[in-house]
Amino acid sequence: MPSKDFDPPQKLPTADRAQWDLSIPATDWYDSLAAAGLRNPDVHGPARHWLQVEGSFTRALQSRCTNSFHVEVQHEGFAVPTLEEARHLNIPIRQRAWIREVRLCGDGTPWVLARTVIPLSCLEGRGRRLRHLGNRPLGAYLFSSPDWQRGPLETGLCQRTVQGQPEIARRSVFHHDDRKLLVGEYLLPVLYR
Numbered sequence: 483m484p485s486k487d488f489d490p491p492q493k494l495p496t497a498d499r500a501q502w503d504l505s506i507p508a509t510d511w512y513d514s515l516a517a518a519g520l521r522n523p524d525v526h527g528p529a530r531h532w533l534q535v536e537g538s539f540t541r542a543l544q545s546r547c548t549n550s551f552h553v554e555v556q557h558e559g560f561a562v563p564t565l566e567e568a569r570h571l572n573i574p575i576r577q578r579a580w581i582r583e584v585r586l587c588g589d590g591t592p593w594v595l596a597r598t599v600i601p602l603s604c605l606e607g608r609g610r611r612l613r614h615l616g617n618r619p620l621g622a623y624l625f626s627s628p629d630w631q632r633g634p635l636e637t638g639l640c641q642r643t644v645q646g647q648p649e650i651a652r653r654s655v656f657h658h659d660d661r662k663l664l665v666g667e668y669l670l671p672v673l674y675r
């Protein structure tokens with residue numbers, strides 16, 4: 483799924499390459515949890531709680547931590563979204579966007595992988611801050627402003643290729659006037675099993 487800019491370097495030592503395997507697989511998206519459940523009933527199991535969190539996902543994860551929560555940036559920069567993402571956001575195909583991939587970690591362990599596609603129109607004015615989030619959670623920005631509203635949640639079923647990758651995901655578009663950005667959150671099994 484990540485565009486070419488995000489391919490792992492070929493010469494990483496084996497231990498580091500294993501880290502890369504904690505990556506986001508191609509995912510099929512469904513309009514509702516019920517629709518995804520027809521393909522994979524696991525979405526109605528313990529993962530369901532996380533698929534339905536309505537407010538800030540960061541906050542929900544923080545409240546599950548015993549000690550600490552942190553965001554680890556994996557890649558951040560201008561890159562070309564997938565065709566499906568560009569269509570979903572209604573932006574020109576092959577137009578670069580700011581793409582941010584992070585791990586949301588609870589008590590030192592990655593719990594969720596997140597991929598956010600931020601089109602150029604969102605990066606103007608106050609939106610310039612979106613390029614400088616670093617390890618601060620995106621949710622703090624989005625939920626601190628009443629201007630940003632979340633659209634409906636979709637449920638994703640991941641085409642897992644490697645042990646440990648996420649199987650289940652959620653995604654939504656946040657919009658502010660005619661600006662839209664796309665946030666995907668991929669649940670790692672350790673979060674709900």
Ligand SMILES: C=C(O[C@@H]1C=C(C(=O)O)C=C[C@H]1O)C(=O)O
Binds near residue numbers: 538539586597618621
């Ligand atoms: C959208 C939110 O932001 C969270 C933080 C992210 C980040 O820092 O890149 C990405 C996805 C999130 O789950 C949220 O807290 O709801």
